[in-house]
Amino acid sequence: MSTSVMVIGAGPAGLQAASTLSHLGFDVTVVEQQQYLGGAVARHQYQVLMPDFSSGPELLRHLIERVNEDPHIKIYTGTSVEDVSESRDIFSITLSGAHAETIQSHAVVLATGFDHFNPARDGKYGYGIFPDVITGAELEEMFAKGPIRRPSNGEVPQSVAFIYCVGSRDRQVGNTYCSRVCCAVSAKQSIELREQLPKARISMFYMDVRTYGLWEDSLYWRSQEEAGVVYVKGRIAEVTEQHGRPVLKGEDTLVRGPFEWPFDLIVLAAGMEPSRGTHDMAKKFQVSLESHGFIKQAHTIHNASLTDHPGVFVAGAASGPKAIEDSIAEGDVASLAVFDYLKAKVTL
Amino acid sequence: MAKGSGIIERSLLTDDQIMEFDNLVMDGIDISGRWNTMLKSRVHSRPELDSWDEIRESFIGASIDNCIQCGMCTAGCTVAHEIPEFNPRQFIYWVRTGRQDELIKNADVIWRCVGCYICTNHCPKEVNTAEVIESIGQWLHRAVPEKMDDAFKANHETYRHQLFTYGRLSLPRLQAEFLNRTGRRQELFTAEMRKTAVKMLKDGRVMRTLFIGKPRHWSRSAMVLSHQEA
Ligand SMILES: Cc1cc2nc3c(=O)[nH]c(=O)nc-3n(C[C@H](O)[C@H](O)[C@H](O)COP(=O)(O)OP(=O)(O)OC[C@H]3O[C@@H](n4cnc5c(N)ncnc54)[C@H](O)[C@@H]3O)c2cc1C
Ligand code: SF4
Ligand code: SF4
Numbered sequence A: 001m002s003t004s005v006m007v008i009g010a011g012p013a014g015l016q017a018a019s020t021l022s023h024l025g026f027d028v029t030v031v032e033q034q035q036y037l038g039g040a041v042a043r044h045q046y047q048v049l050m051p052d053f054s055s056g057p058e059l060l061r062h063l064i065e066r067v068n069e070d071p072h073i074k075i076y077t078g079t080s081v082e083d084v085s086e087s088r089d090i091f092s093i094t095l096s097g098a099h100a101e102t103i104q105s106h107a108v109v110l111a112t113g114f115d116h117f118n119p120a121r122d123g124k125y126g127y128g129i130f131p132d133v134i135t136g137a138e139l140e141e142m143f144a145k146g147p148i149r150r151p152s153n154g155e156v157p158q159s160v161a162f163i164y165c166v167g168s169r170d171r172q173v174g175n176t177y178c179s180r181v182c183c184a185v186s187a188k189q190s191i192e193l194r195e196q197l198p199k200a201r202i203s204m205f206y207m208d209v210r211t212y213g214l215w216e217d218s219l220y221w222r223s224q225e226e227a228g229v230v231y232v233k234g235r236i237a238e239v240t241e242q243h244g245r246p247v248l249k250g251e252d253t254l255v256r257g258p259f260e261w262p263f264d265l266i267v268l269a270a271g272m273e274p275s276r277g278t279h280d281m282a283k284k285f286q287v288s289l290e291s292h293g294f295i296k297q298a299h300t301i302h303n304a305s306l307t308d309h310p311g312v313f314v315a316g317a318a319s320g321p322k323a324i325e326d327s328i329a330e331g332d333v334a335s336l337a338v339f340d341y342l343k344a345k346v347t348l
Numbered sequence B: 001m002a003k004g005s006g007i008i009e010r011s012l013l014t015d016d017q018i019m020e021f022d023n024l025v026m027d028g029i030d031i032s033g034r035w036n037t038m039l040k041s042r043v044h045s046r047p048e049l050d051s052w053d054e055i056r057e058s059f060i061g062a063s064i065d066n067c068i069q070c071g072m073c074t075a076g077c078t079v080a081h082e083i084p085e086f087n088p089r090q091f092i093y094w095v096r097t098g099r100q101d102e103l104i105k106n107a108d109v110i111w112r113c114v115g116c117y118i119c120t121n122h123c124p125k126e127v128n129t130a131e132v133i134e135s136i137g138q139w140l141h142r143a144v145p146e147k148m149d150d151a152f153k154a155n156h157e158t159y160r161h162q163l164f165t166y167g168r169l170s171l172p173r174l175q176a177e178f179l180n181r182t183g184r185r186q187e188l189f190t191a192e193m194r195k196t197a198v199k200m201l202k203d204g205r206v207m208r209t210l211f212i213g214k215p216r217h218w219s220r221s222a223m224v225l226s227h228q229e230a
């Protein structure tokens, strides 16, 4: 019997894991609840990726072609995990949906990713009330579909504000962590916006700018130096509306003092939360969550993909907010960890 | 002559940065008048941190160390939008950086918090901002009582007295005592007030005001309060 591994979730992390596992000699089943592959990148049609402005659709094509062409990988879209039992280190996994069958697996990689924080949960931003208040993900979809216009009246926005840390770093909403990518993604989006809106006033309302590592100059500085974007240090307490335009009520903490400034378009840099699928799978496969609700890495430093349940591995945003590059890298890390785990047990 | 009138670019300075003496003799040399105009050092070199300890150790000020200086409190603050100098975020910053000079200079601004708790409700770090500001205000009461003007003091004393005596507050009683304390008793008997009194007699509110009553076992709570007070 060949050794088979199940990958749950077909975002960047899961797709990478599937391909690498197959290269290592395993038979792989990829289970994805949606009808499409590619996770968040496909769902929101990211066109241009942070940090290197490479093409989102091209990345997807690359990741998806590899798994589609691989005879050792079975792709089950529209399929969910119903039930899991385990006996002598073999998981017996019952699926439902498009491929309702039961599969034996020697190891499992959870790549179930994240959900966007829904800003409607935090009333102060007026999301869902004012049409010109959108999320960063919705801005990505706008980039994909056509020119940027104000949802309220179809006009070209003359001013755009980004609000950072929406649903992150905030005890009031219960998320005390930083979502890590939204600062850099917002900077990237502002640079893209500038190409379309040469005259617009673009302002970023931040608490800290966390374009860490190599993203400092390539994104943060570039947005200021080349795109003329303005950074205002202060959190927004309320979005209201006046004369059909959203108004930001905030404090400029550097010059000190409150402001109320109108903008044509507001982009909320909504953070990442563990996806519902991540919670579901953690329960079914009996792995612990860490204090923020992501899958707990048993040895964070030693190996990013180990959970506290032998045979169950994790990759990507399921174990915490991270960028695509890290999610893909972790797809490989998890594959090697699976190899390490199984080579002692099964002769290939 | 106006303070510092001989200084070029006078607009860049505030009054309290300028020292000027009508009569001054230094080392036997008379430098009275404009000759002795001096500027205080603009460098702050002596952080005074005992107020910080006092505030973080107080029951209501304990959450001060949670603050991340994001500005959400000031952004939503009722008073900040009326008085630009009122800035709860910055008051917290001054406490933590030992700027008692600034706190004291702005005491009458800091005391203007209306206790609406918008800041507390917004704060992403669960600072109980409203109560931290109150705690700073209380520290200032102790540090610079002379900065409270008479009306302010009378108001303060009135609330305190009513609360300690009855364990609850009644608006007519507060107003009566306040006017009494500030020597504005006659304002209780204006035509407008009389009209109100008649109305309150009719609808029974007068009785509720006169016989305000006390919470159960008030004497015990009062003892705790006066103990804290002592
Ligand atoms: C607005 C925004 C823009 C971004 N832009 C960039 C960028 O430009 N560059 C960058 O590096 N990063 C970006 N990111 C981060 C990027 O989206 C993530 O790093 C990446 O998507 C994580 O990949 P993943 O495979 O771990 O998870 P996901 O992409 O979330 O994929 C998880 C997949 O698992 C599936 N799934 C979940 N639960 C189950 C289940 N129980 N059963 C079956 N399937 C399940 C989901 O349907 C999904 O397809 C952005 C994030 C946001 C919020
Ligand atoms: S990455 Fe930036 S915007 Fe996102 S949570 Fe962290 S600090 Fe806030
Ligand atoms: S909202 Fe809270 S954390 Fe932010 S500055 Fe005010 S007190 Fe500090």
Ligand code: SF4
Pocket: B073, B076, B077, B078, B079, B080, B088, B112, B113, B114, B115, B116, B117, B118, B119, B120, B129, B130, B133
């Ligand atoms: S409680 Fe005081 S500091 Fe807080 S918002 Fe109200 S007025 Fe401002």
